[in-house]
Amino acid sequence: MSSENEHPERSQAGPPEQLALIRETVRTTKVPRAKPRTWRGAALAKELPVARVVVNKGVLHLDQFFDYAVPEELDAAAQPGVRVRVRFGAGAHHVRDGRREGGRLIDGFLVERRAESDYSGPLAALADVVSPEPVLSAELLGLARAVADRYAGSLADVLQLAVPPRSAKAEAKPSPEPLPPPAAPEPGTWQRYPKGAAFLRALADGGSPRAVWTALPGPHWAEETARAVGATLASGRGALVVVPDGRAAARVDHALTALLGEGRHVLLTAEAGPEKRYRQWLAVRRGSVRAVVGTRAAMFAPVRDLGLVVIWDDGDSSHSEPHAPLPHAREVLLLRAAHDRTGFLLGSTSCTVEAAQLVESGWALPLSANREQVRIVAPLVRTVGDGDLARDEAARAARLPSLAWQTVRDGLKSGPVLVQVPRRGYVPRLACERCRTPARCAHCAGPLEAPDERELHCGWCGRSTDGWHCAECGSARLRAQIVGARRTAEELGRAFPAVPVRTSGRDHVLDSVPGRPALVVSTPGAEPVADGGYAAALLLDGWAMLGRPDLRAGEEALRRWMGAASLVRGQGEGGTVVVVAEPTLRPVQALVRWDPVGHALRELAERAELGFPPVSRMAAVTGRPEAVAALLSAAALPADAEVLGPVPLPAPDPARPRRPGEPPVGEQWERALVRVPPGSGAALAAALKAAQASRLARGAAEPVRIRVDPPDIG
Template identity: 50%
Template sequence: MDSPLPHLDRLFDYRVPDELAADARQGCRVKVRFAGKLTDGFLVELSDSTEHRGTLAALHKIVSPEPVLRPEVLRLARAVAERYAGTVTDVLRLAIPPRHARAEAHPVGDPVSPPDDPGCAAWYPYVDGPAFVEELAAGRSPRTVLAVLPRHEPERAVAEAVAATARSGRGAIICVPDARDVERWDAIVTEVLGQDRHVVLTAAQKPAARYRSFVRVARGEVSIVLGTRAAAYAPVRDLGLVAMWDDGDDLFAEPRAPYPHAREVLLTRAAQQGAGVLLASYARSVEAQSVVESRWCADLGGDQAARRREWPQLTVTDGTETGAAPVRLPRQVFTAIRGSGGHVLVQVPRRGYRSSLACQRCRTPARCRQCEGPLAQTSARAPVVCRWCGTQDPHWRCHECGSDRLRAPVVGQLRTAEEFAQAFTSHRVVTSGGSSVLDTVDPAPDERTLVLATPGAEPRVPGGYSLVVLLDTWLMLGRDEVRVVEEAHRRWFNALALAAHHGEAVAVGDPASLQALVRADPIGLAVRQLAERAETHLPPIGRLATIDAPADALAELAHRSWTPHTELLGPVPVDADRDRLILRAPRREGLALARLVKQASAERSAAKLPAWRVQVDPIDF
């Protein structure tokens, strides 16, 4: 039943009336009466007997005879709910899009024919790459983690692996972070597989189009799906391969309960259905490295010498000039840009104009007079405004020294663009970030473009960038997050991968902190980060469960019985109404801990107490 209450997370028996028997099919949508109200649900099993004692209530209505909940998806939903201490209903809400009757009215079509053999040319740069594709074509299910080399079209490599899987008579799922990636990948997958041999599933689609694609997959008309995180649940029949691009992207973490990560969903599904696995990225996530070190997946990272040849040569400067204090735009950056004969990408960690202000004389942060919020400026001629309450303060004065002069400790890409436009008049300056993200930049012939972009918003240019500049790397490493090193390097490697062949790169920051970029060694960084996680017993080595609730509710949890090696951290305040308690346990006790947390949630739900927020292995806490 469609109920978010944990204590109702189980199956219920109902009688199928004779007038509904013809349309009652496993996996169809129904309505039942529960506690005096009509409730939506799915019919998951038909039986001639029941263990219920007493008279069964009858099904109220068959909403649609279309079987949209396949048994393997239900089994996956149960495993995901158990892994993340959630309910099956919450998982199914993520897996099955809302119904659209017109899409179900389409007649059932014939399954599409397998694609032609496109070969495996995109896999030649990788040791054992062609062998991986051959195994898929032979009907086997190899599992691998691929460290992609720049300029080798990961989209084409994944598409060739999917084509090999399809030729063996099996289906495949490809997950990418966002809609921008889907558009680019869709074109390459269509080119490799041919027209109408796959469907796209994203939340950005119109409801009718999305549900039509879902129904085609559920009916078995199409067996290849490309999409964002929700595509991980697509009802693909005879699943042979699950592929994910850039699994470290935080967009794969579901923001709705029970907050599953699409990578864990795909790996769980591969284990349940015996499918192959392909995790591909320029960088290497700690979780991907963990499945390599556990030998559950093979490593197709290539040798270190090959990576050094393919990645652009990086020069690191700390911003100092002849022993003086560090500057934000050192001479080495200006010299590299002037000497560059092509397009230049400059990655700026902050978006906006001047997102942080301080007193020019005493360096005291500038605060709002009304709410003590931080002051900022959106353009050169815009007034100083509070980022919290929006109050303008054109006559600001420092409460410490009385100065009315402001400086910007942190500068966004818009202000940086102004500075670069004045310094490099021979370049056309383009910005990408915030609400204005560019997918591509198409310069005129003989035009040199200077692109300033925030991390993740870097557009592509034909032929790649002759120079990539990474500004303010200290700022990306200065955030107070568990995954700050991994996430910063992921975004830096993704930016460096946009460089042209024999392109160059310059980074402004601490050379000791950027050695993974200098050595072009994302795998070595992941190995070190995984070792640090092992020392602190953090995921993926350990399991964490965070519970946000009022202080009195958390006090009761401290006295409950957990797994033998569970540690309780906290509680600590989150906001005025909630505290946070963290439960940490070894990985081998992870499922048991999740079951105990869910049991506590069910007891609270049965007592009609306010629900608390539970997250298992959050990406940040």
């Protein structure tokens, strides 16, 4: 937590750069002025006859406002924030025989009424006001502009993410009257944290504390989130909670209803359907409801008098938007907290490097329990490494270590047992055979690869490497960290024939399971909650996650493990977790000690030494080799920018659908990484955006994809 009077500009990384983006002046077209008074002989609005419009065209070279004349008959309805229809395209602003022709009708938002236009010629008129409902406020417009600039994208693309599609039926229904602020809730289980009660008091008193919350394992995080929201509502302000999926949203929804009753919050998820979702969104915009719980798209929810933003489990990939300009929910909420000076709460049972950086910079304070409390509620964690597997007859015969067999047998006596199996398809990386230190490039510290099993080269800068030796132990022998998902529900069913086996994964995700003895086989992130907690858990094939060629492999493995282990009963109730991974590795040791913060801080220090994100800012430029080279040569990159690569991208599997950012089947694409030190991130995004806009304005046909802060740079 931090004082509401502490200015975010004082921190050294992250939020200050975001605050600078918020403060940028919105760009507009600059040409000589003229005053339109008539259009096709029709009278125009007598006051403020010019409408400034952002059109629904996401191309970068059209990322500006356009002026239109306001006909007198649309004067009353054409207010800032409404949806409009305008003529746009070739000839839309030209007069032919006294009449404007050309252009096609497209949607847009009216952002401002003005007395004069910056355009020198006659203006085309607004074709129509789609709805008198003002859906785009000045605050939301400023946020969208800042997000677009941070991610080198267009304002129109961000607005498509921020404003849901219109439903006339939903707009016709009146929103309920707002309820008076509730009483401040009691701290409840927040008392388990030394600063928990003080955090709630600060919110209830109208303060804006900022905290990174390392939640204790167990089911209480949803109720604790609800109490933070309730304290904010008690101060007369609004609150916004963003969670990774619908299951987590349902838990917070249930906790808020139990704590505050019906009508004080809305749930914004895709499962609601377009009409209901838009109706709930309108209730928030109109001020009828002051609290929002939702998944990724809710990060833009127009909450009135926003006092607190919360993000749960920020390391989950679901928080990263797959549509342009690819923003991350955590960064959007940081922008909102910095601009609106709201409270900020980032919570998880684990800890990302970005969360650790917020604490290290002083922008947020840690909110965690003491070690005695952790030992009470955390399960006992035991490890099975490679040496144990080599000596274990049961592991060689049945691919399940003896310790795991015994743990399952003991756990099934008192309740369900969770078995976490990594998803298939993880690509291996190389590591020292002796000490397992990842093999990295001597030039840029990127991961070394050997696709043809002959020559080592860097996956980032493409340089070849001869005579590699481990920097830790000096060994010259490498190993591929390859272990797949080998356990299946059928194998476990044969091993324990009298026990029911349930599965939870991509095709069928369970929300909860009864507290009766059963085996629950789940992929990471799909683990159901067990009534009363699991008696035990097996975390199998740890190398499959630790061996990913990704900068975040260790952090992500620990997050997945802790997410599953948090569903297990505490050590005092007999809860046990067995992880099949080398015990000496840093993520495994962090799990055994239940110390995600310590792991994140060590990762942060290591990345600072090597110049990795989030200490540095990075952008990925992907496309055909000639297009990538042309964009990088045209971009006015900051003087301190470093270009890594380009390197070829692996060919996609033609048997599955093409993913965003992948080359079409049969085409060879390359990727270059551009890295800058802290403070140059905004300049990097602006340079890449300007270069891309220039390409598009010249009619470049070759696609180039720009992604700022790519989640995977392995």
